[in-house]
Amino acid sequence: MLRINETRLLNDLKELARIGATADGGVSRPALTPADIESRRWFQAKIAEAGLDYSMDGAGNQSAILYSDPPSEKRILAGSHLDSVPNGGRYDGSLGVLVALEALRALKDKGITPSVTLEAVNxxxxxxxxxxxxxxxAVVGQLTAADFERSRVDADELTRRFSALGITRQSMLAATRADVLAWVELHIEQGTRLESAGIDIGVVNAIVGIRSIHVAFRGEAAHAGTKPMELRRDALWGAAAFVLRAREFVMENFSPGVVNVGIIHAKPGAFNIVPAEVYCALEFRHGADEEMDEMEADLIRLLEECAAEFDLSVTYEETPPVIPATMSESVMRAIERGAEALGYSHQRMLSFAGHDTQNLAAIAPAAMYFVPSVGGISHNPNEFTSDADCVNGANLMLHTLLELLTDLA
Ligand SMILES: [Zn+2]
Structure with a gap:
């Protein structure tokens, strides 16, 4: 059975972890900073060393290419990202790019010319x-000029970072592709579900949608000593009841969906004043839009119940949602067939974090799979996935690509 080169993959992981390395064992490679640029140069050199073709598009996305003969019009893409959060871990994104590169190298080593051109993308x-x-x-045509206005770096810095790479806002907006036949991504789980179930591979069936609601409970400010308890209209009582009941409610009725109240501000905010107004930031996530509609309706009903119980009023305002991305059944099956051929246990699961795959799903059959994260630690220098799981992930990438090629033959 065809396998990837373990030593080469693990050595790549080690080398890449030196770029932007932090003292505590993590990496810091925010997009288009010098460390990220260095990791891109390293990736390009690895591609050249492997004798694969290289390209970079107007959005700065880099690809290793293994052409079919003759080169097919459409291509199968695999990959992830080499940038990291500040002081992040060595595996998030990096592993996904490296296993895609390694899968292409393994095919080339065996002298296999794929029936469809393959790309490993950063x-x-x-x-x-x-x-x-x-x-x-950018690739799926969802990037707009307005996105640059919302950039986390200022306009001059954005221009500097783009020109370091030889790209511009215009080239970014023109980077749309119409040649993607399928997409697959490996990522570390960043959670503990696989580790606690003792499962090798998580096949993601949907990337969760996210809805956020600003909520305000309003009661009446009062003297915290003289106002009798039974006459108080304490806005925090309503908010507190809601937070705890929403937890129970979602666990009972919407598992594995999640709910979070991440911000609470009580006003006027003094020891000796009964809170008149409480602002809460409410967020919830689920894998299916219909479930999210139901969750939203039920959570709003719960808000109103909690307000009524404590004689409060409540208002809420939604922010633009992130729509759940459903993964392609055919690509999920290709991953599962690959896992079975390799003897890896697998289960379907939701991704509770966002990934490039959710964008690719808009233009092509797309899916992704997870390998276990030890302790679920991520966006942290202690992020860790065992060598054995990294190797499994790479072998599975190789066999998923082979399965996709077979499907298309
Ligand atoms: Zn990532």
Missing amino acids: FTDEESAIIGLMGSK
Whole structure:
């Protein structure tokens, strides 16, 4: 059975971890900073060393290419991102790019010419140093000039970072592709579900949608000593009841969906005043849009119940949602067939974090799979995935690509 070269893959991981290395064992390579640029040069050199073709598009997305003969009009893409969060871990994104590169090298080593051209891709700015999922957004035509206005770096800095790479805002906006036949991404899980179930591979069936709601409970400010308890209209009582009941409610009715209240401000905010107004930032995530509609309706009903119980009023305002991305059944099956051929246990699961795959899903059959993260630690220098799981992930990438090629033959 065809396998990847383990030593070469693990050595790549080690070498790449030296670029932007932090003292505590992590890496810091925010998009288009000198460390990220260095990792891009390293990737390009690895591609040349492997005798693969190289290209970079107008969004700065880099590709290793293994051509079919003759070169096919459409291509199968695999990959992830080499940029990291500040002081992040060595595996997030990097492993996904390296296993895609390694799969192409393994095919080339065996003298295999694929029936469809294959690309191993490094997408620009996945981790939101600038815009977030920027390179993949550009490829699928979802990047707009307005996105640059919302950039986390100022306009001059953005120009500097782009010119370091030889790209511009215009080239970014023109980087749309129509030649993607399928997309597959490996990523570390960044959670503990695989580790606790003792499963090798998580086949992602959807990347969750995210809805956020600003909520304000309003009661009446009062003297915290003289106002009798039964007459108080304490806005925090309603908010507190909601936070705890929403937790129970979502666990009981919407598992594995999640809910979070991440900000609470009580006003006027004094020891001796009953809170008149409480602002809460409410966020919830689920894999299916219909479930999210239901969750939203039920959570709003719960808000109103909690307000009524404590004689409060409540208002809420939604922010633009992130729509859940459903993964392609045919690509998920290709991953599963690959896992079975290799003897890896697998289960389907949701991705609770965002990934480039959610953008690619808009233009092509797309799916992704996870390998276990020890302790679920991620966006942290202690992020760790065992060598054995990294190797499994790479062998599975190789066999997923072979399965996709067979499907298309
Ligand atoms: Zn990532």
